[in-house]
Amino acid sequence: MHNLESRPYPPSGQPVTFADLFAGCGGLSLGLSLSGMNGVFAIERDKMAFSTLSANLLEGRKVPVNQFSWPSWLEKKAWSIDEVLEQHSVELANLKGTIHVLAGGPPCQGFSFAGKRNESDPRNQLFEKYVEMVQIIRPSALVIENVPGMKVAHAARGWKQLGLLVKPQSFYDKLVESLDRIGYQVLGKIVDSSCFGVPQKRPRLIVIGLRKDLASHLHGGVARAFELLEEARLQQLKEFDLPEAVHAEDAISDMEVGLRGTRPCNDPESPRKFEEIRYDGPRTRYQRLMHQGCDGTIDSLRLARHKPEVKARFQKIIDDPNCAKGVTMNSKTRQAYGIKKHRIHPMQACAPAPTITTLPDDVLHYKEPRILTVRESARLQSFPDWFQFRGKFTTGGSKRTKECPRYTQVGNAVPPFLARAVGIAIKAMLDEAVMRASQQAERELDENMIAIA
Secondary structure, three states, rough: OOOOOOOOOOOOOOOOEEEEEEOOOOOHHHHHHHOOEEEEEEEEEOOHHHHHHHHHHHHOOOOOOOOOOOOOOOOOOOOOOOHHHOOOOHHHHOOOOOOOEEEEEEHHHHOOOOOOOOOOOOHHHHHHHHHHHHHOOOOOEEEEEEEEEHHOOOOHHHHOOOOOOOOOHHHHHHHHHHHHOOOOOEEEEEEHHHHHHOOOEEEEEEEEEEEHHHHHHOOOHHHHHHHHHHHHHHHHHHHOOOOOOOOOHHHHHHHHHHHOOEEEEOOOOOOOEEEOOOOOOOOOOOHHHHHOOOOOOOOEEEOOOOOOHHHHHHHHHHHHOOOOOOOOOOOHHHHOOOOOOOEEOOOOOOOOOOOOOOOHHHHEEOOOOOOOOOOHHHHHHHHOOOOOOOOOOOOOOHHHOOOOHHHHHHOOHHHHHHHHHHHHHHHHHHHHHHHHHHHHHOOOOHHHHHOOO
16 A cells, blocks of 8 residues: 555454553443454553453453453553563564554543642653554554543643743643654544433543554544544434433433342442442333343442431432532532532433542432442443442542542543444544545556556
8 A cells, every 4th residue: 555554454354453551440442342443452550440441351251342352472460551661562563553543541630620730740741651652553543532631731821920931731732742753643622421422521632643644645634533523423322322412310210229229238349238229120221221231230339338417418418409400519508518528519310410530429319318339420431231340449548549449440431432432433534544545546556557658
């Protein structure tokens, strides 16, 4: 193929392959797999999160997606990207041309508006490792998911007042520059997950990259990917028979305690004396969609043990017509209820849920005086019921920065439905680029033949 690097895309009939860096519990990997891609390997440093990814995509369980093929030289365990680059540089180089899409979502806490936005947070530099991996593997396309704050420089708002001569770059700007230098055309846009059938208001920065030799054959270059993403979004809603916005109640009303009560939680990762929701089956279109492929057993339905006075306070908040639902509780209302926590969202039943975070007490149930279970949070992220979660449910104190329990895994994850649409768009973009490149090569060959004649 004229002017294209070797093996830019699989031969007809063979699957598009991907690898996932900073994979977490596997939300992005699951979505790309649902789009029809085949996973090769994933890198995740946290043992709990990797255990969840492994349980669903590596261990040979009978699930509705293909399992990762996984290279023999890479041990199936939690790795940091630094360790893989240091210990397996030769093997990674040998993968050149065989990984068509390199995915990843570098940790976002350092530039999340919900966090402290610490410019020196070492996690902010992990995107440089992503770029290094891109340079070694040379995939055809890239996809990165992150918080919108990645597009905002830490000192951007007051750079003139600080006496800076040049407006500071955001991490997104630095990423685009770095990838441009090694031959990729890159564009990032903010999309709302709720537009893709995810029952949650979750704005996310989607960054898509395409090798320049491929991008040159597309009208508009890599921007074409976002036109195709809109087509994929509309097709996904039509295929799943979902409305433009799936409401919280449509997503999790089948898990209300009031339906069938509770039973003792026997999860091996849970201490005794916890109760879990007794599940009775799906009731809405979205719930049936999430329940497909499930053998009837659903994990992570454990309920929090709220004190009576906390439950009473939650009930008053739910019943209070003056307390706005679906938005962050304002300081006046928090003060009236004696709540010191700054970020708390009472859910609205007839609207997509607020953004699911890593903190379980950020969101209150729309009807029952309690916080959400891990499984309800996962439903709001569009994880199917067959997807199992591993590890502790919660952690606290100094361990919060070192461990990734189930609530954190879910809060950090890319919504699989969003990732599925992105995967479909990337496949369509690559198909189009390769087709146009082939057509151009044929035209040039014909012109050369005519010139010779």
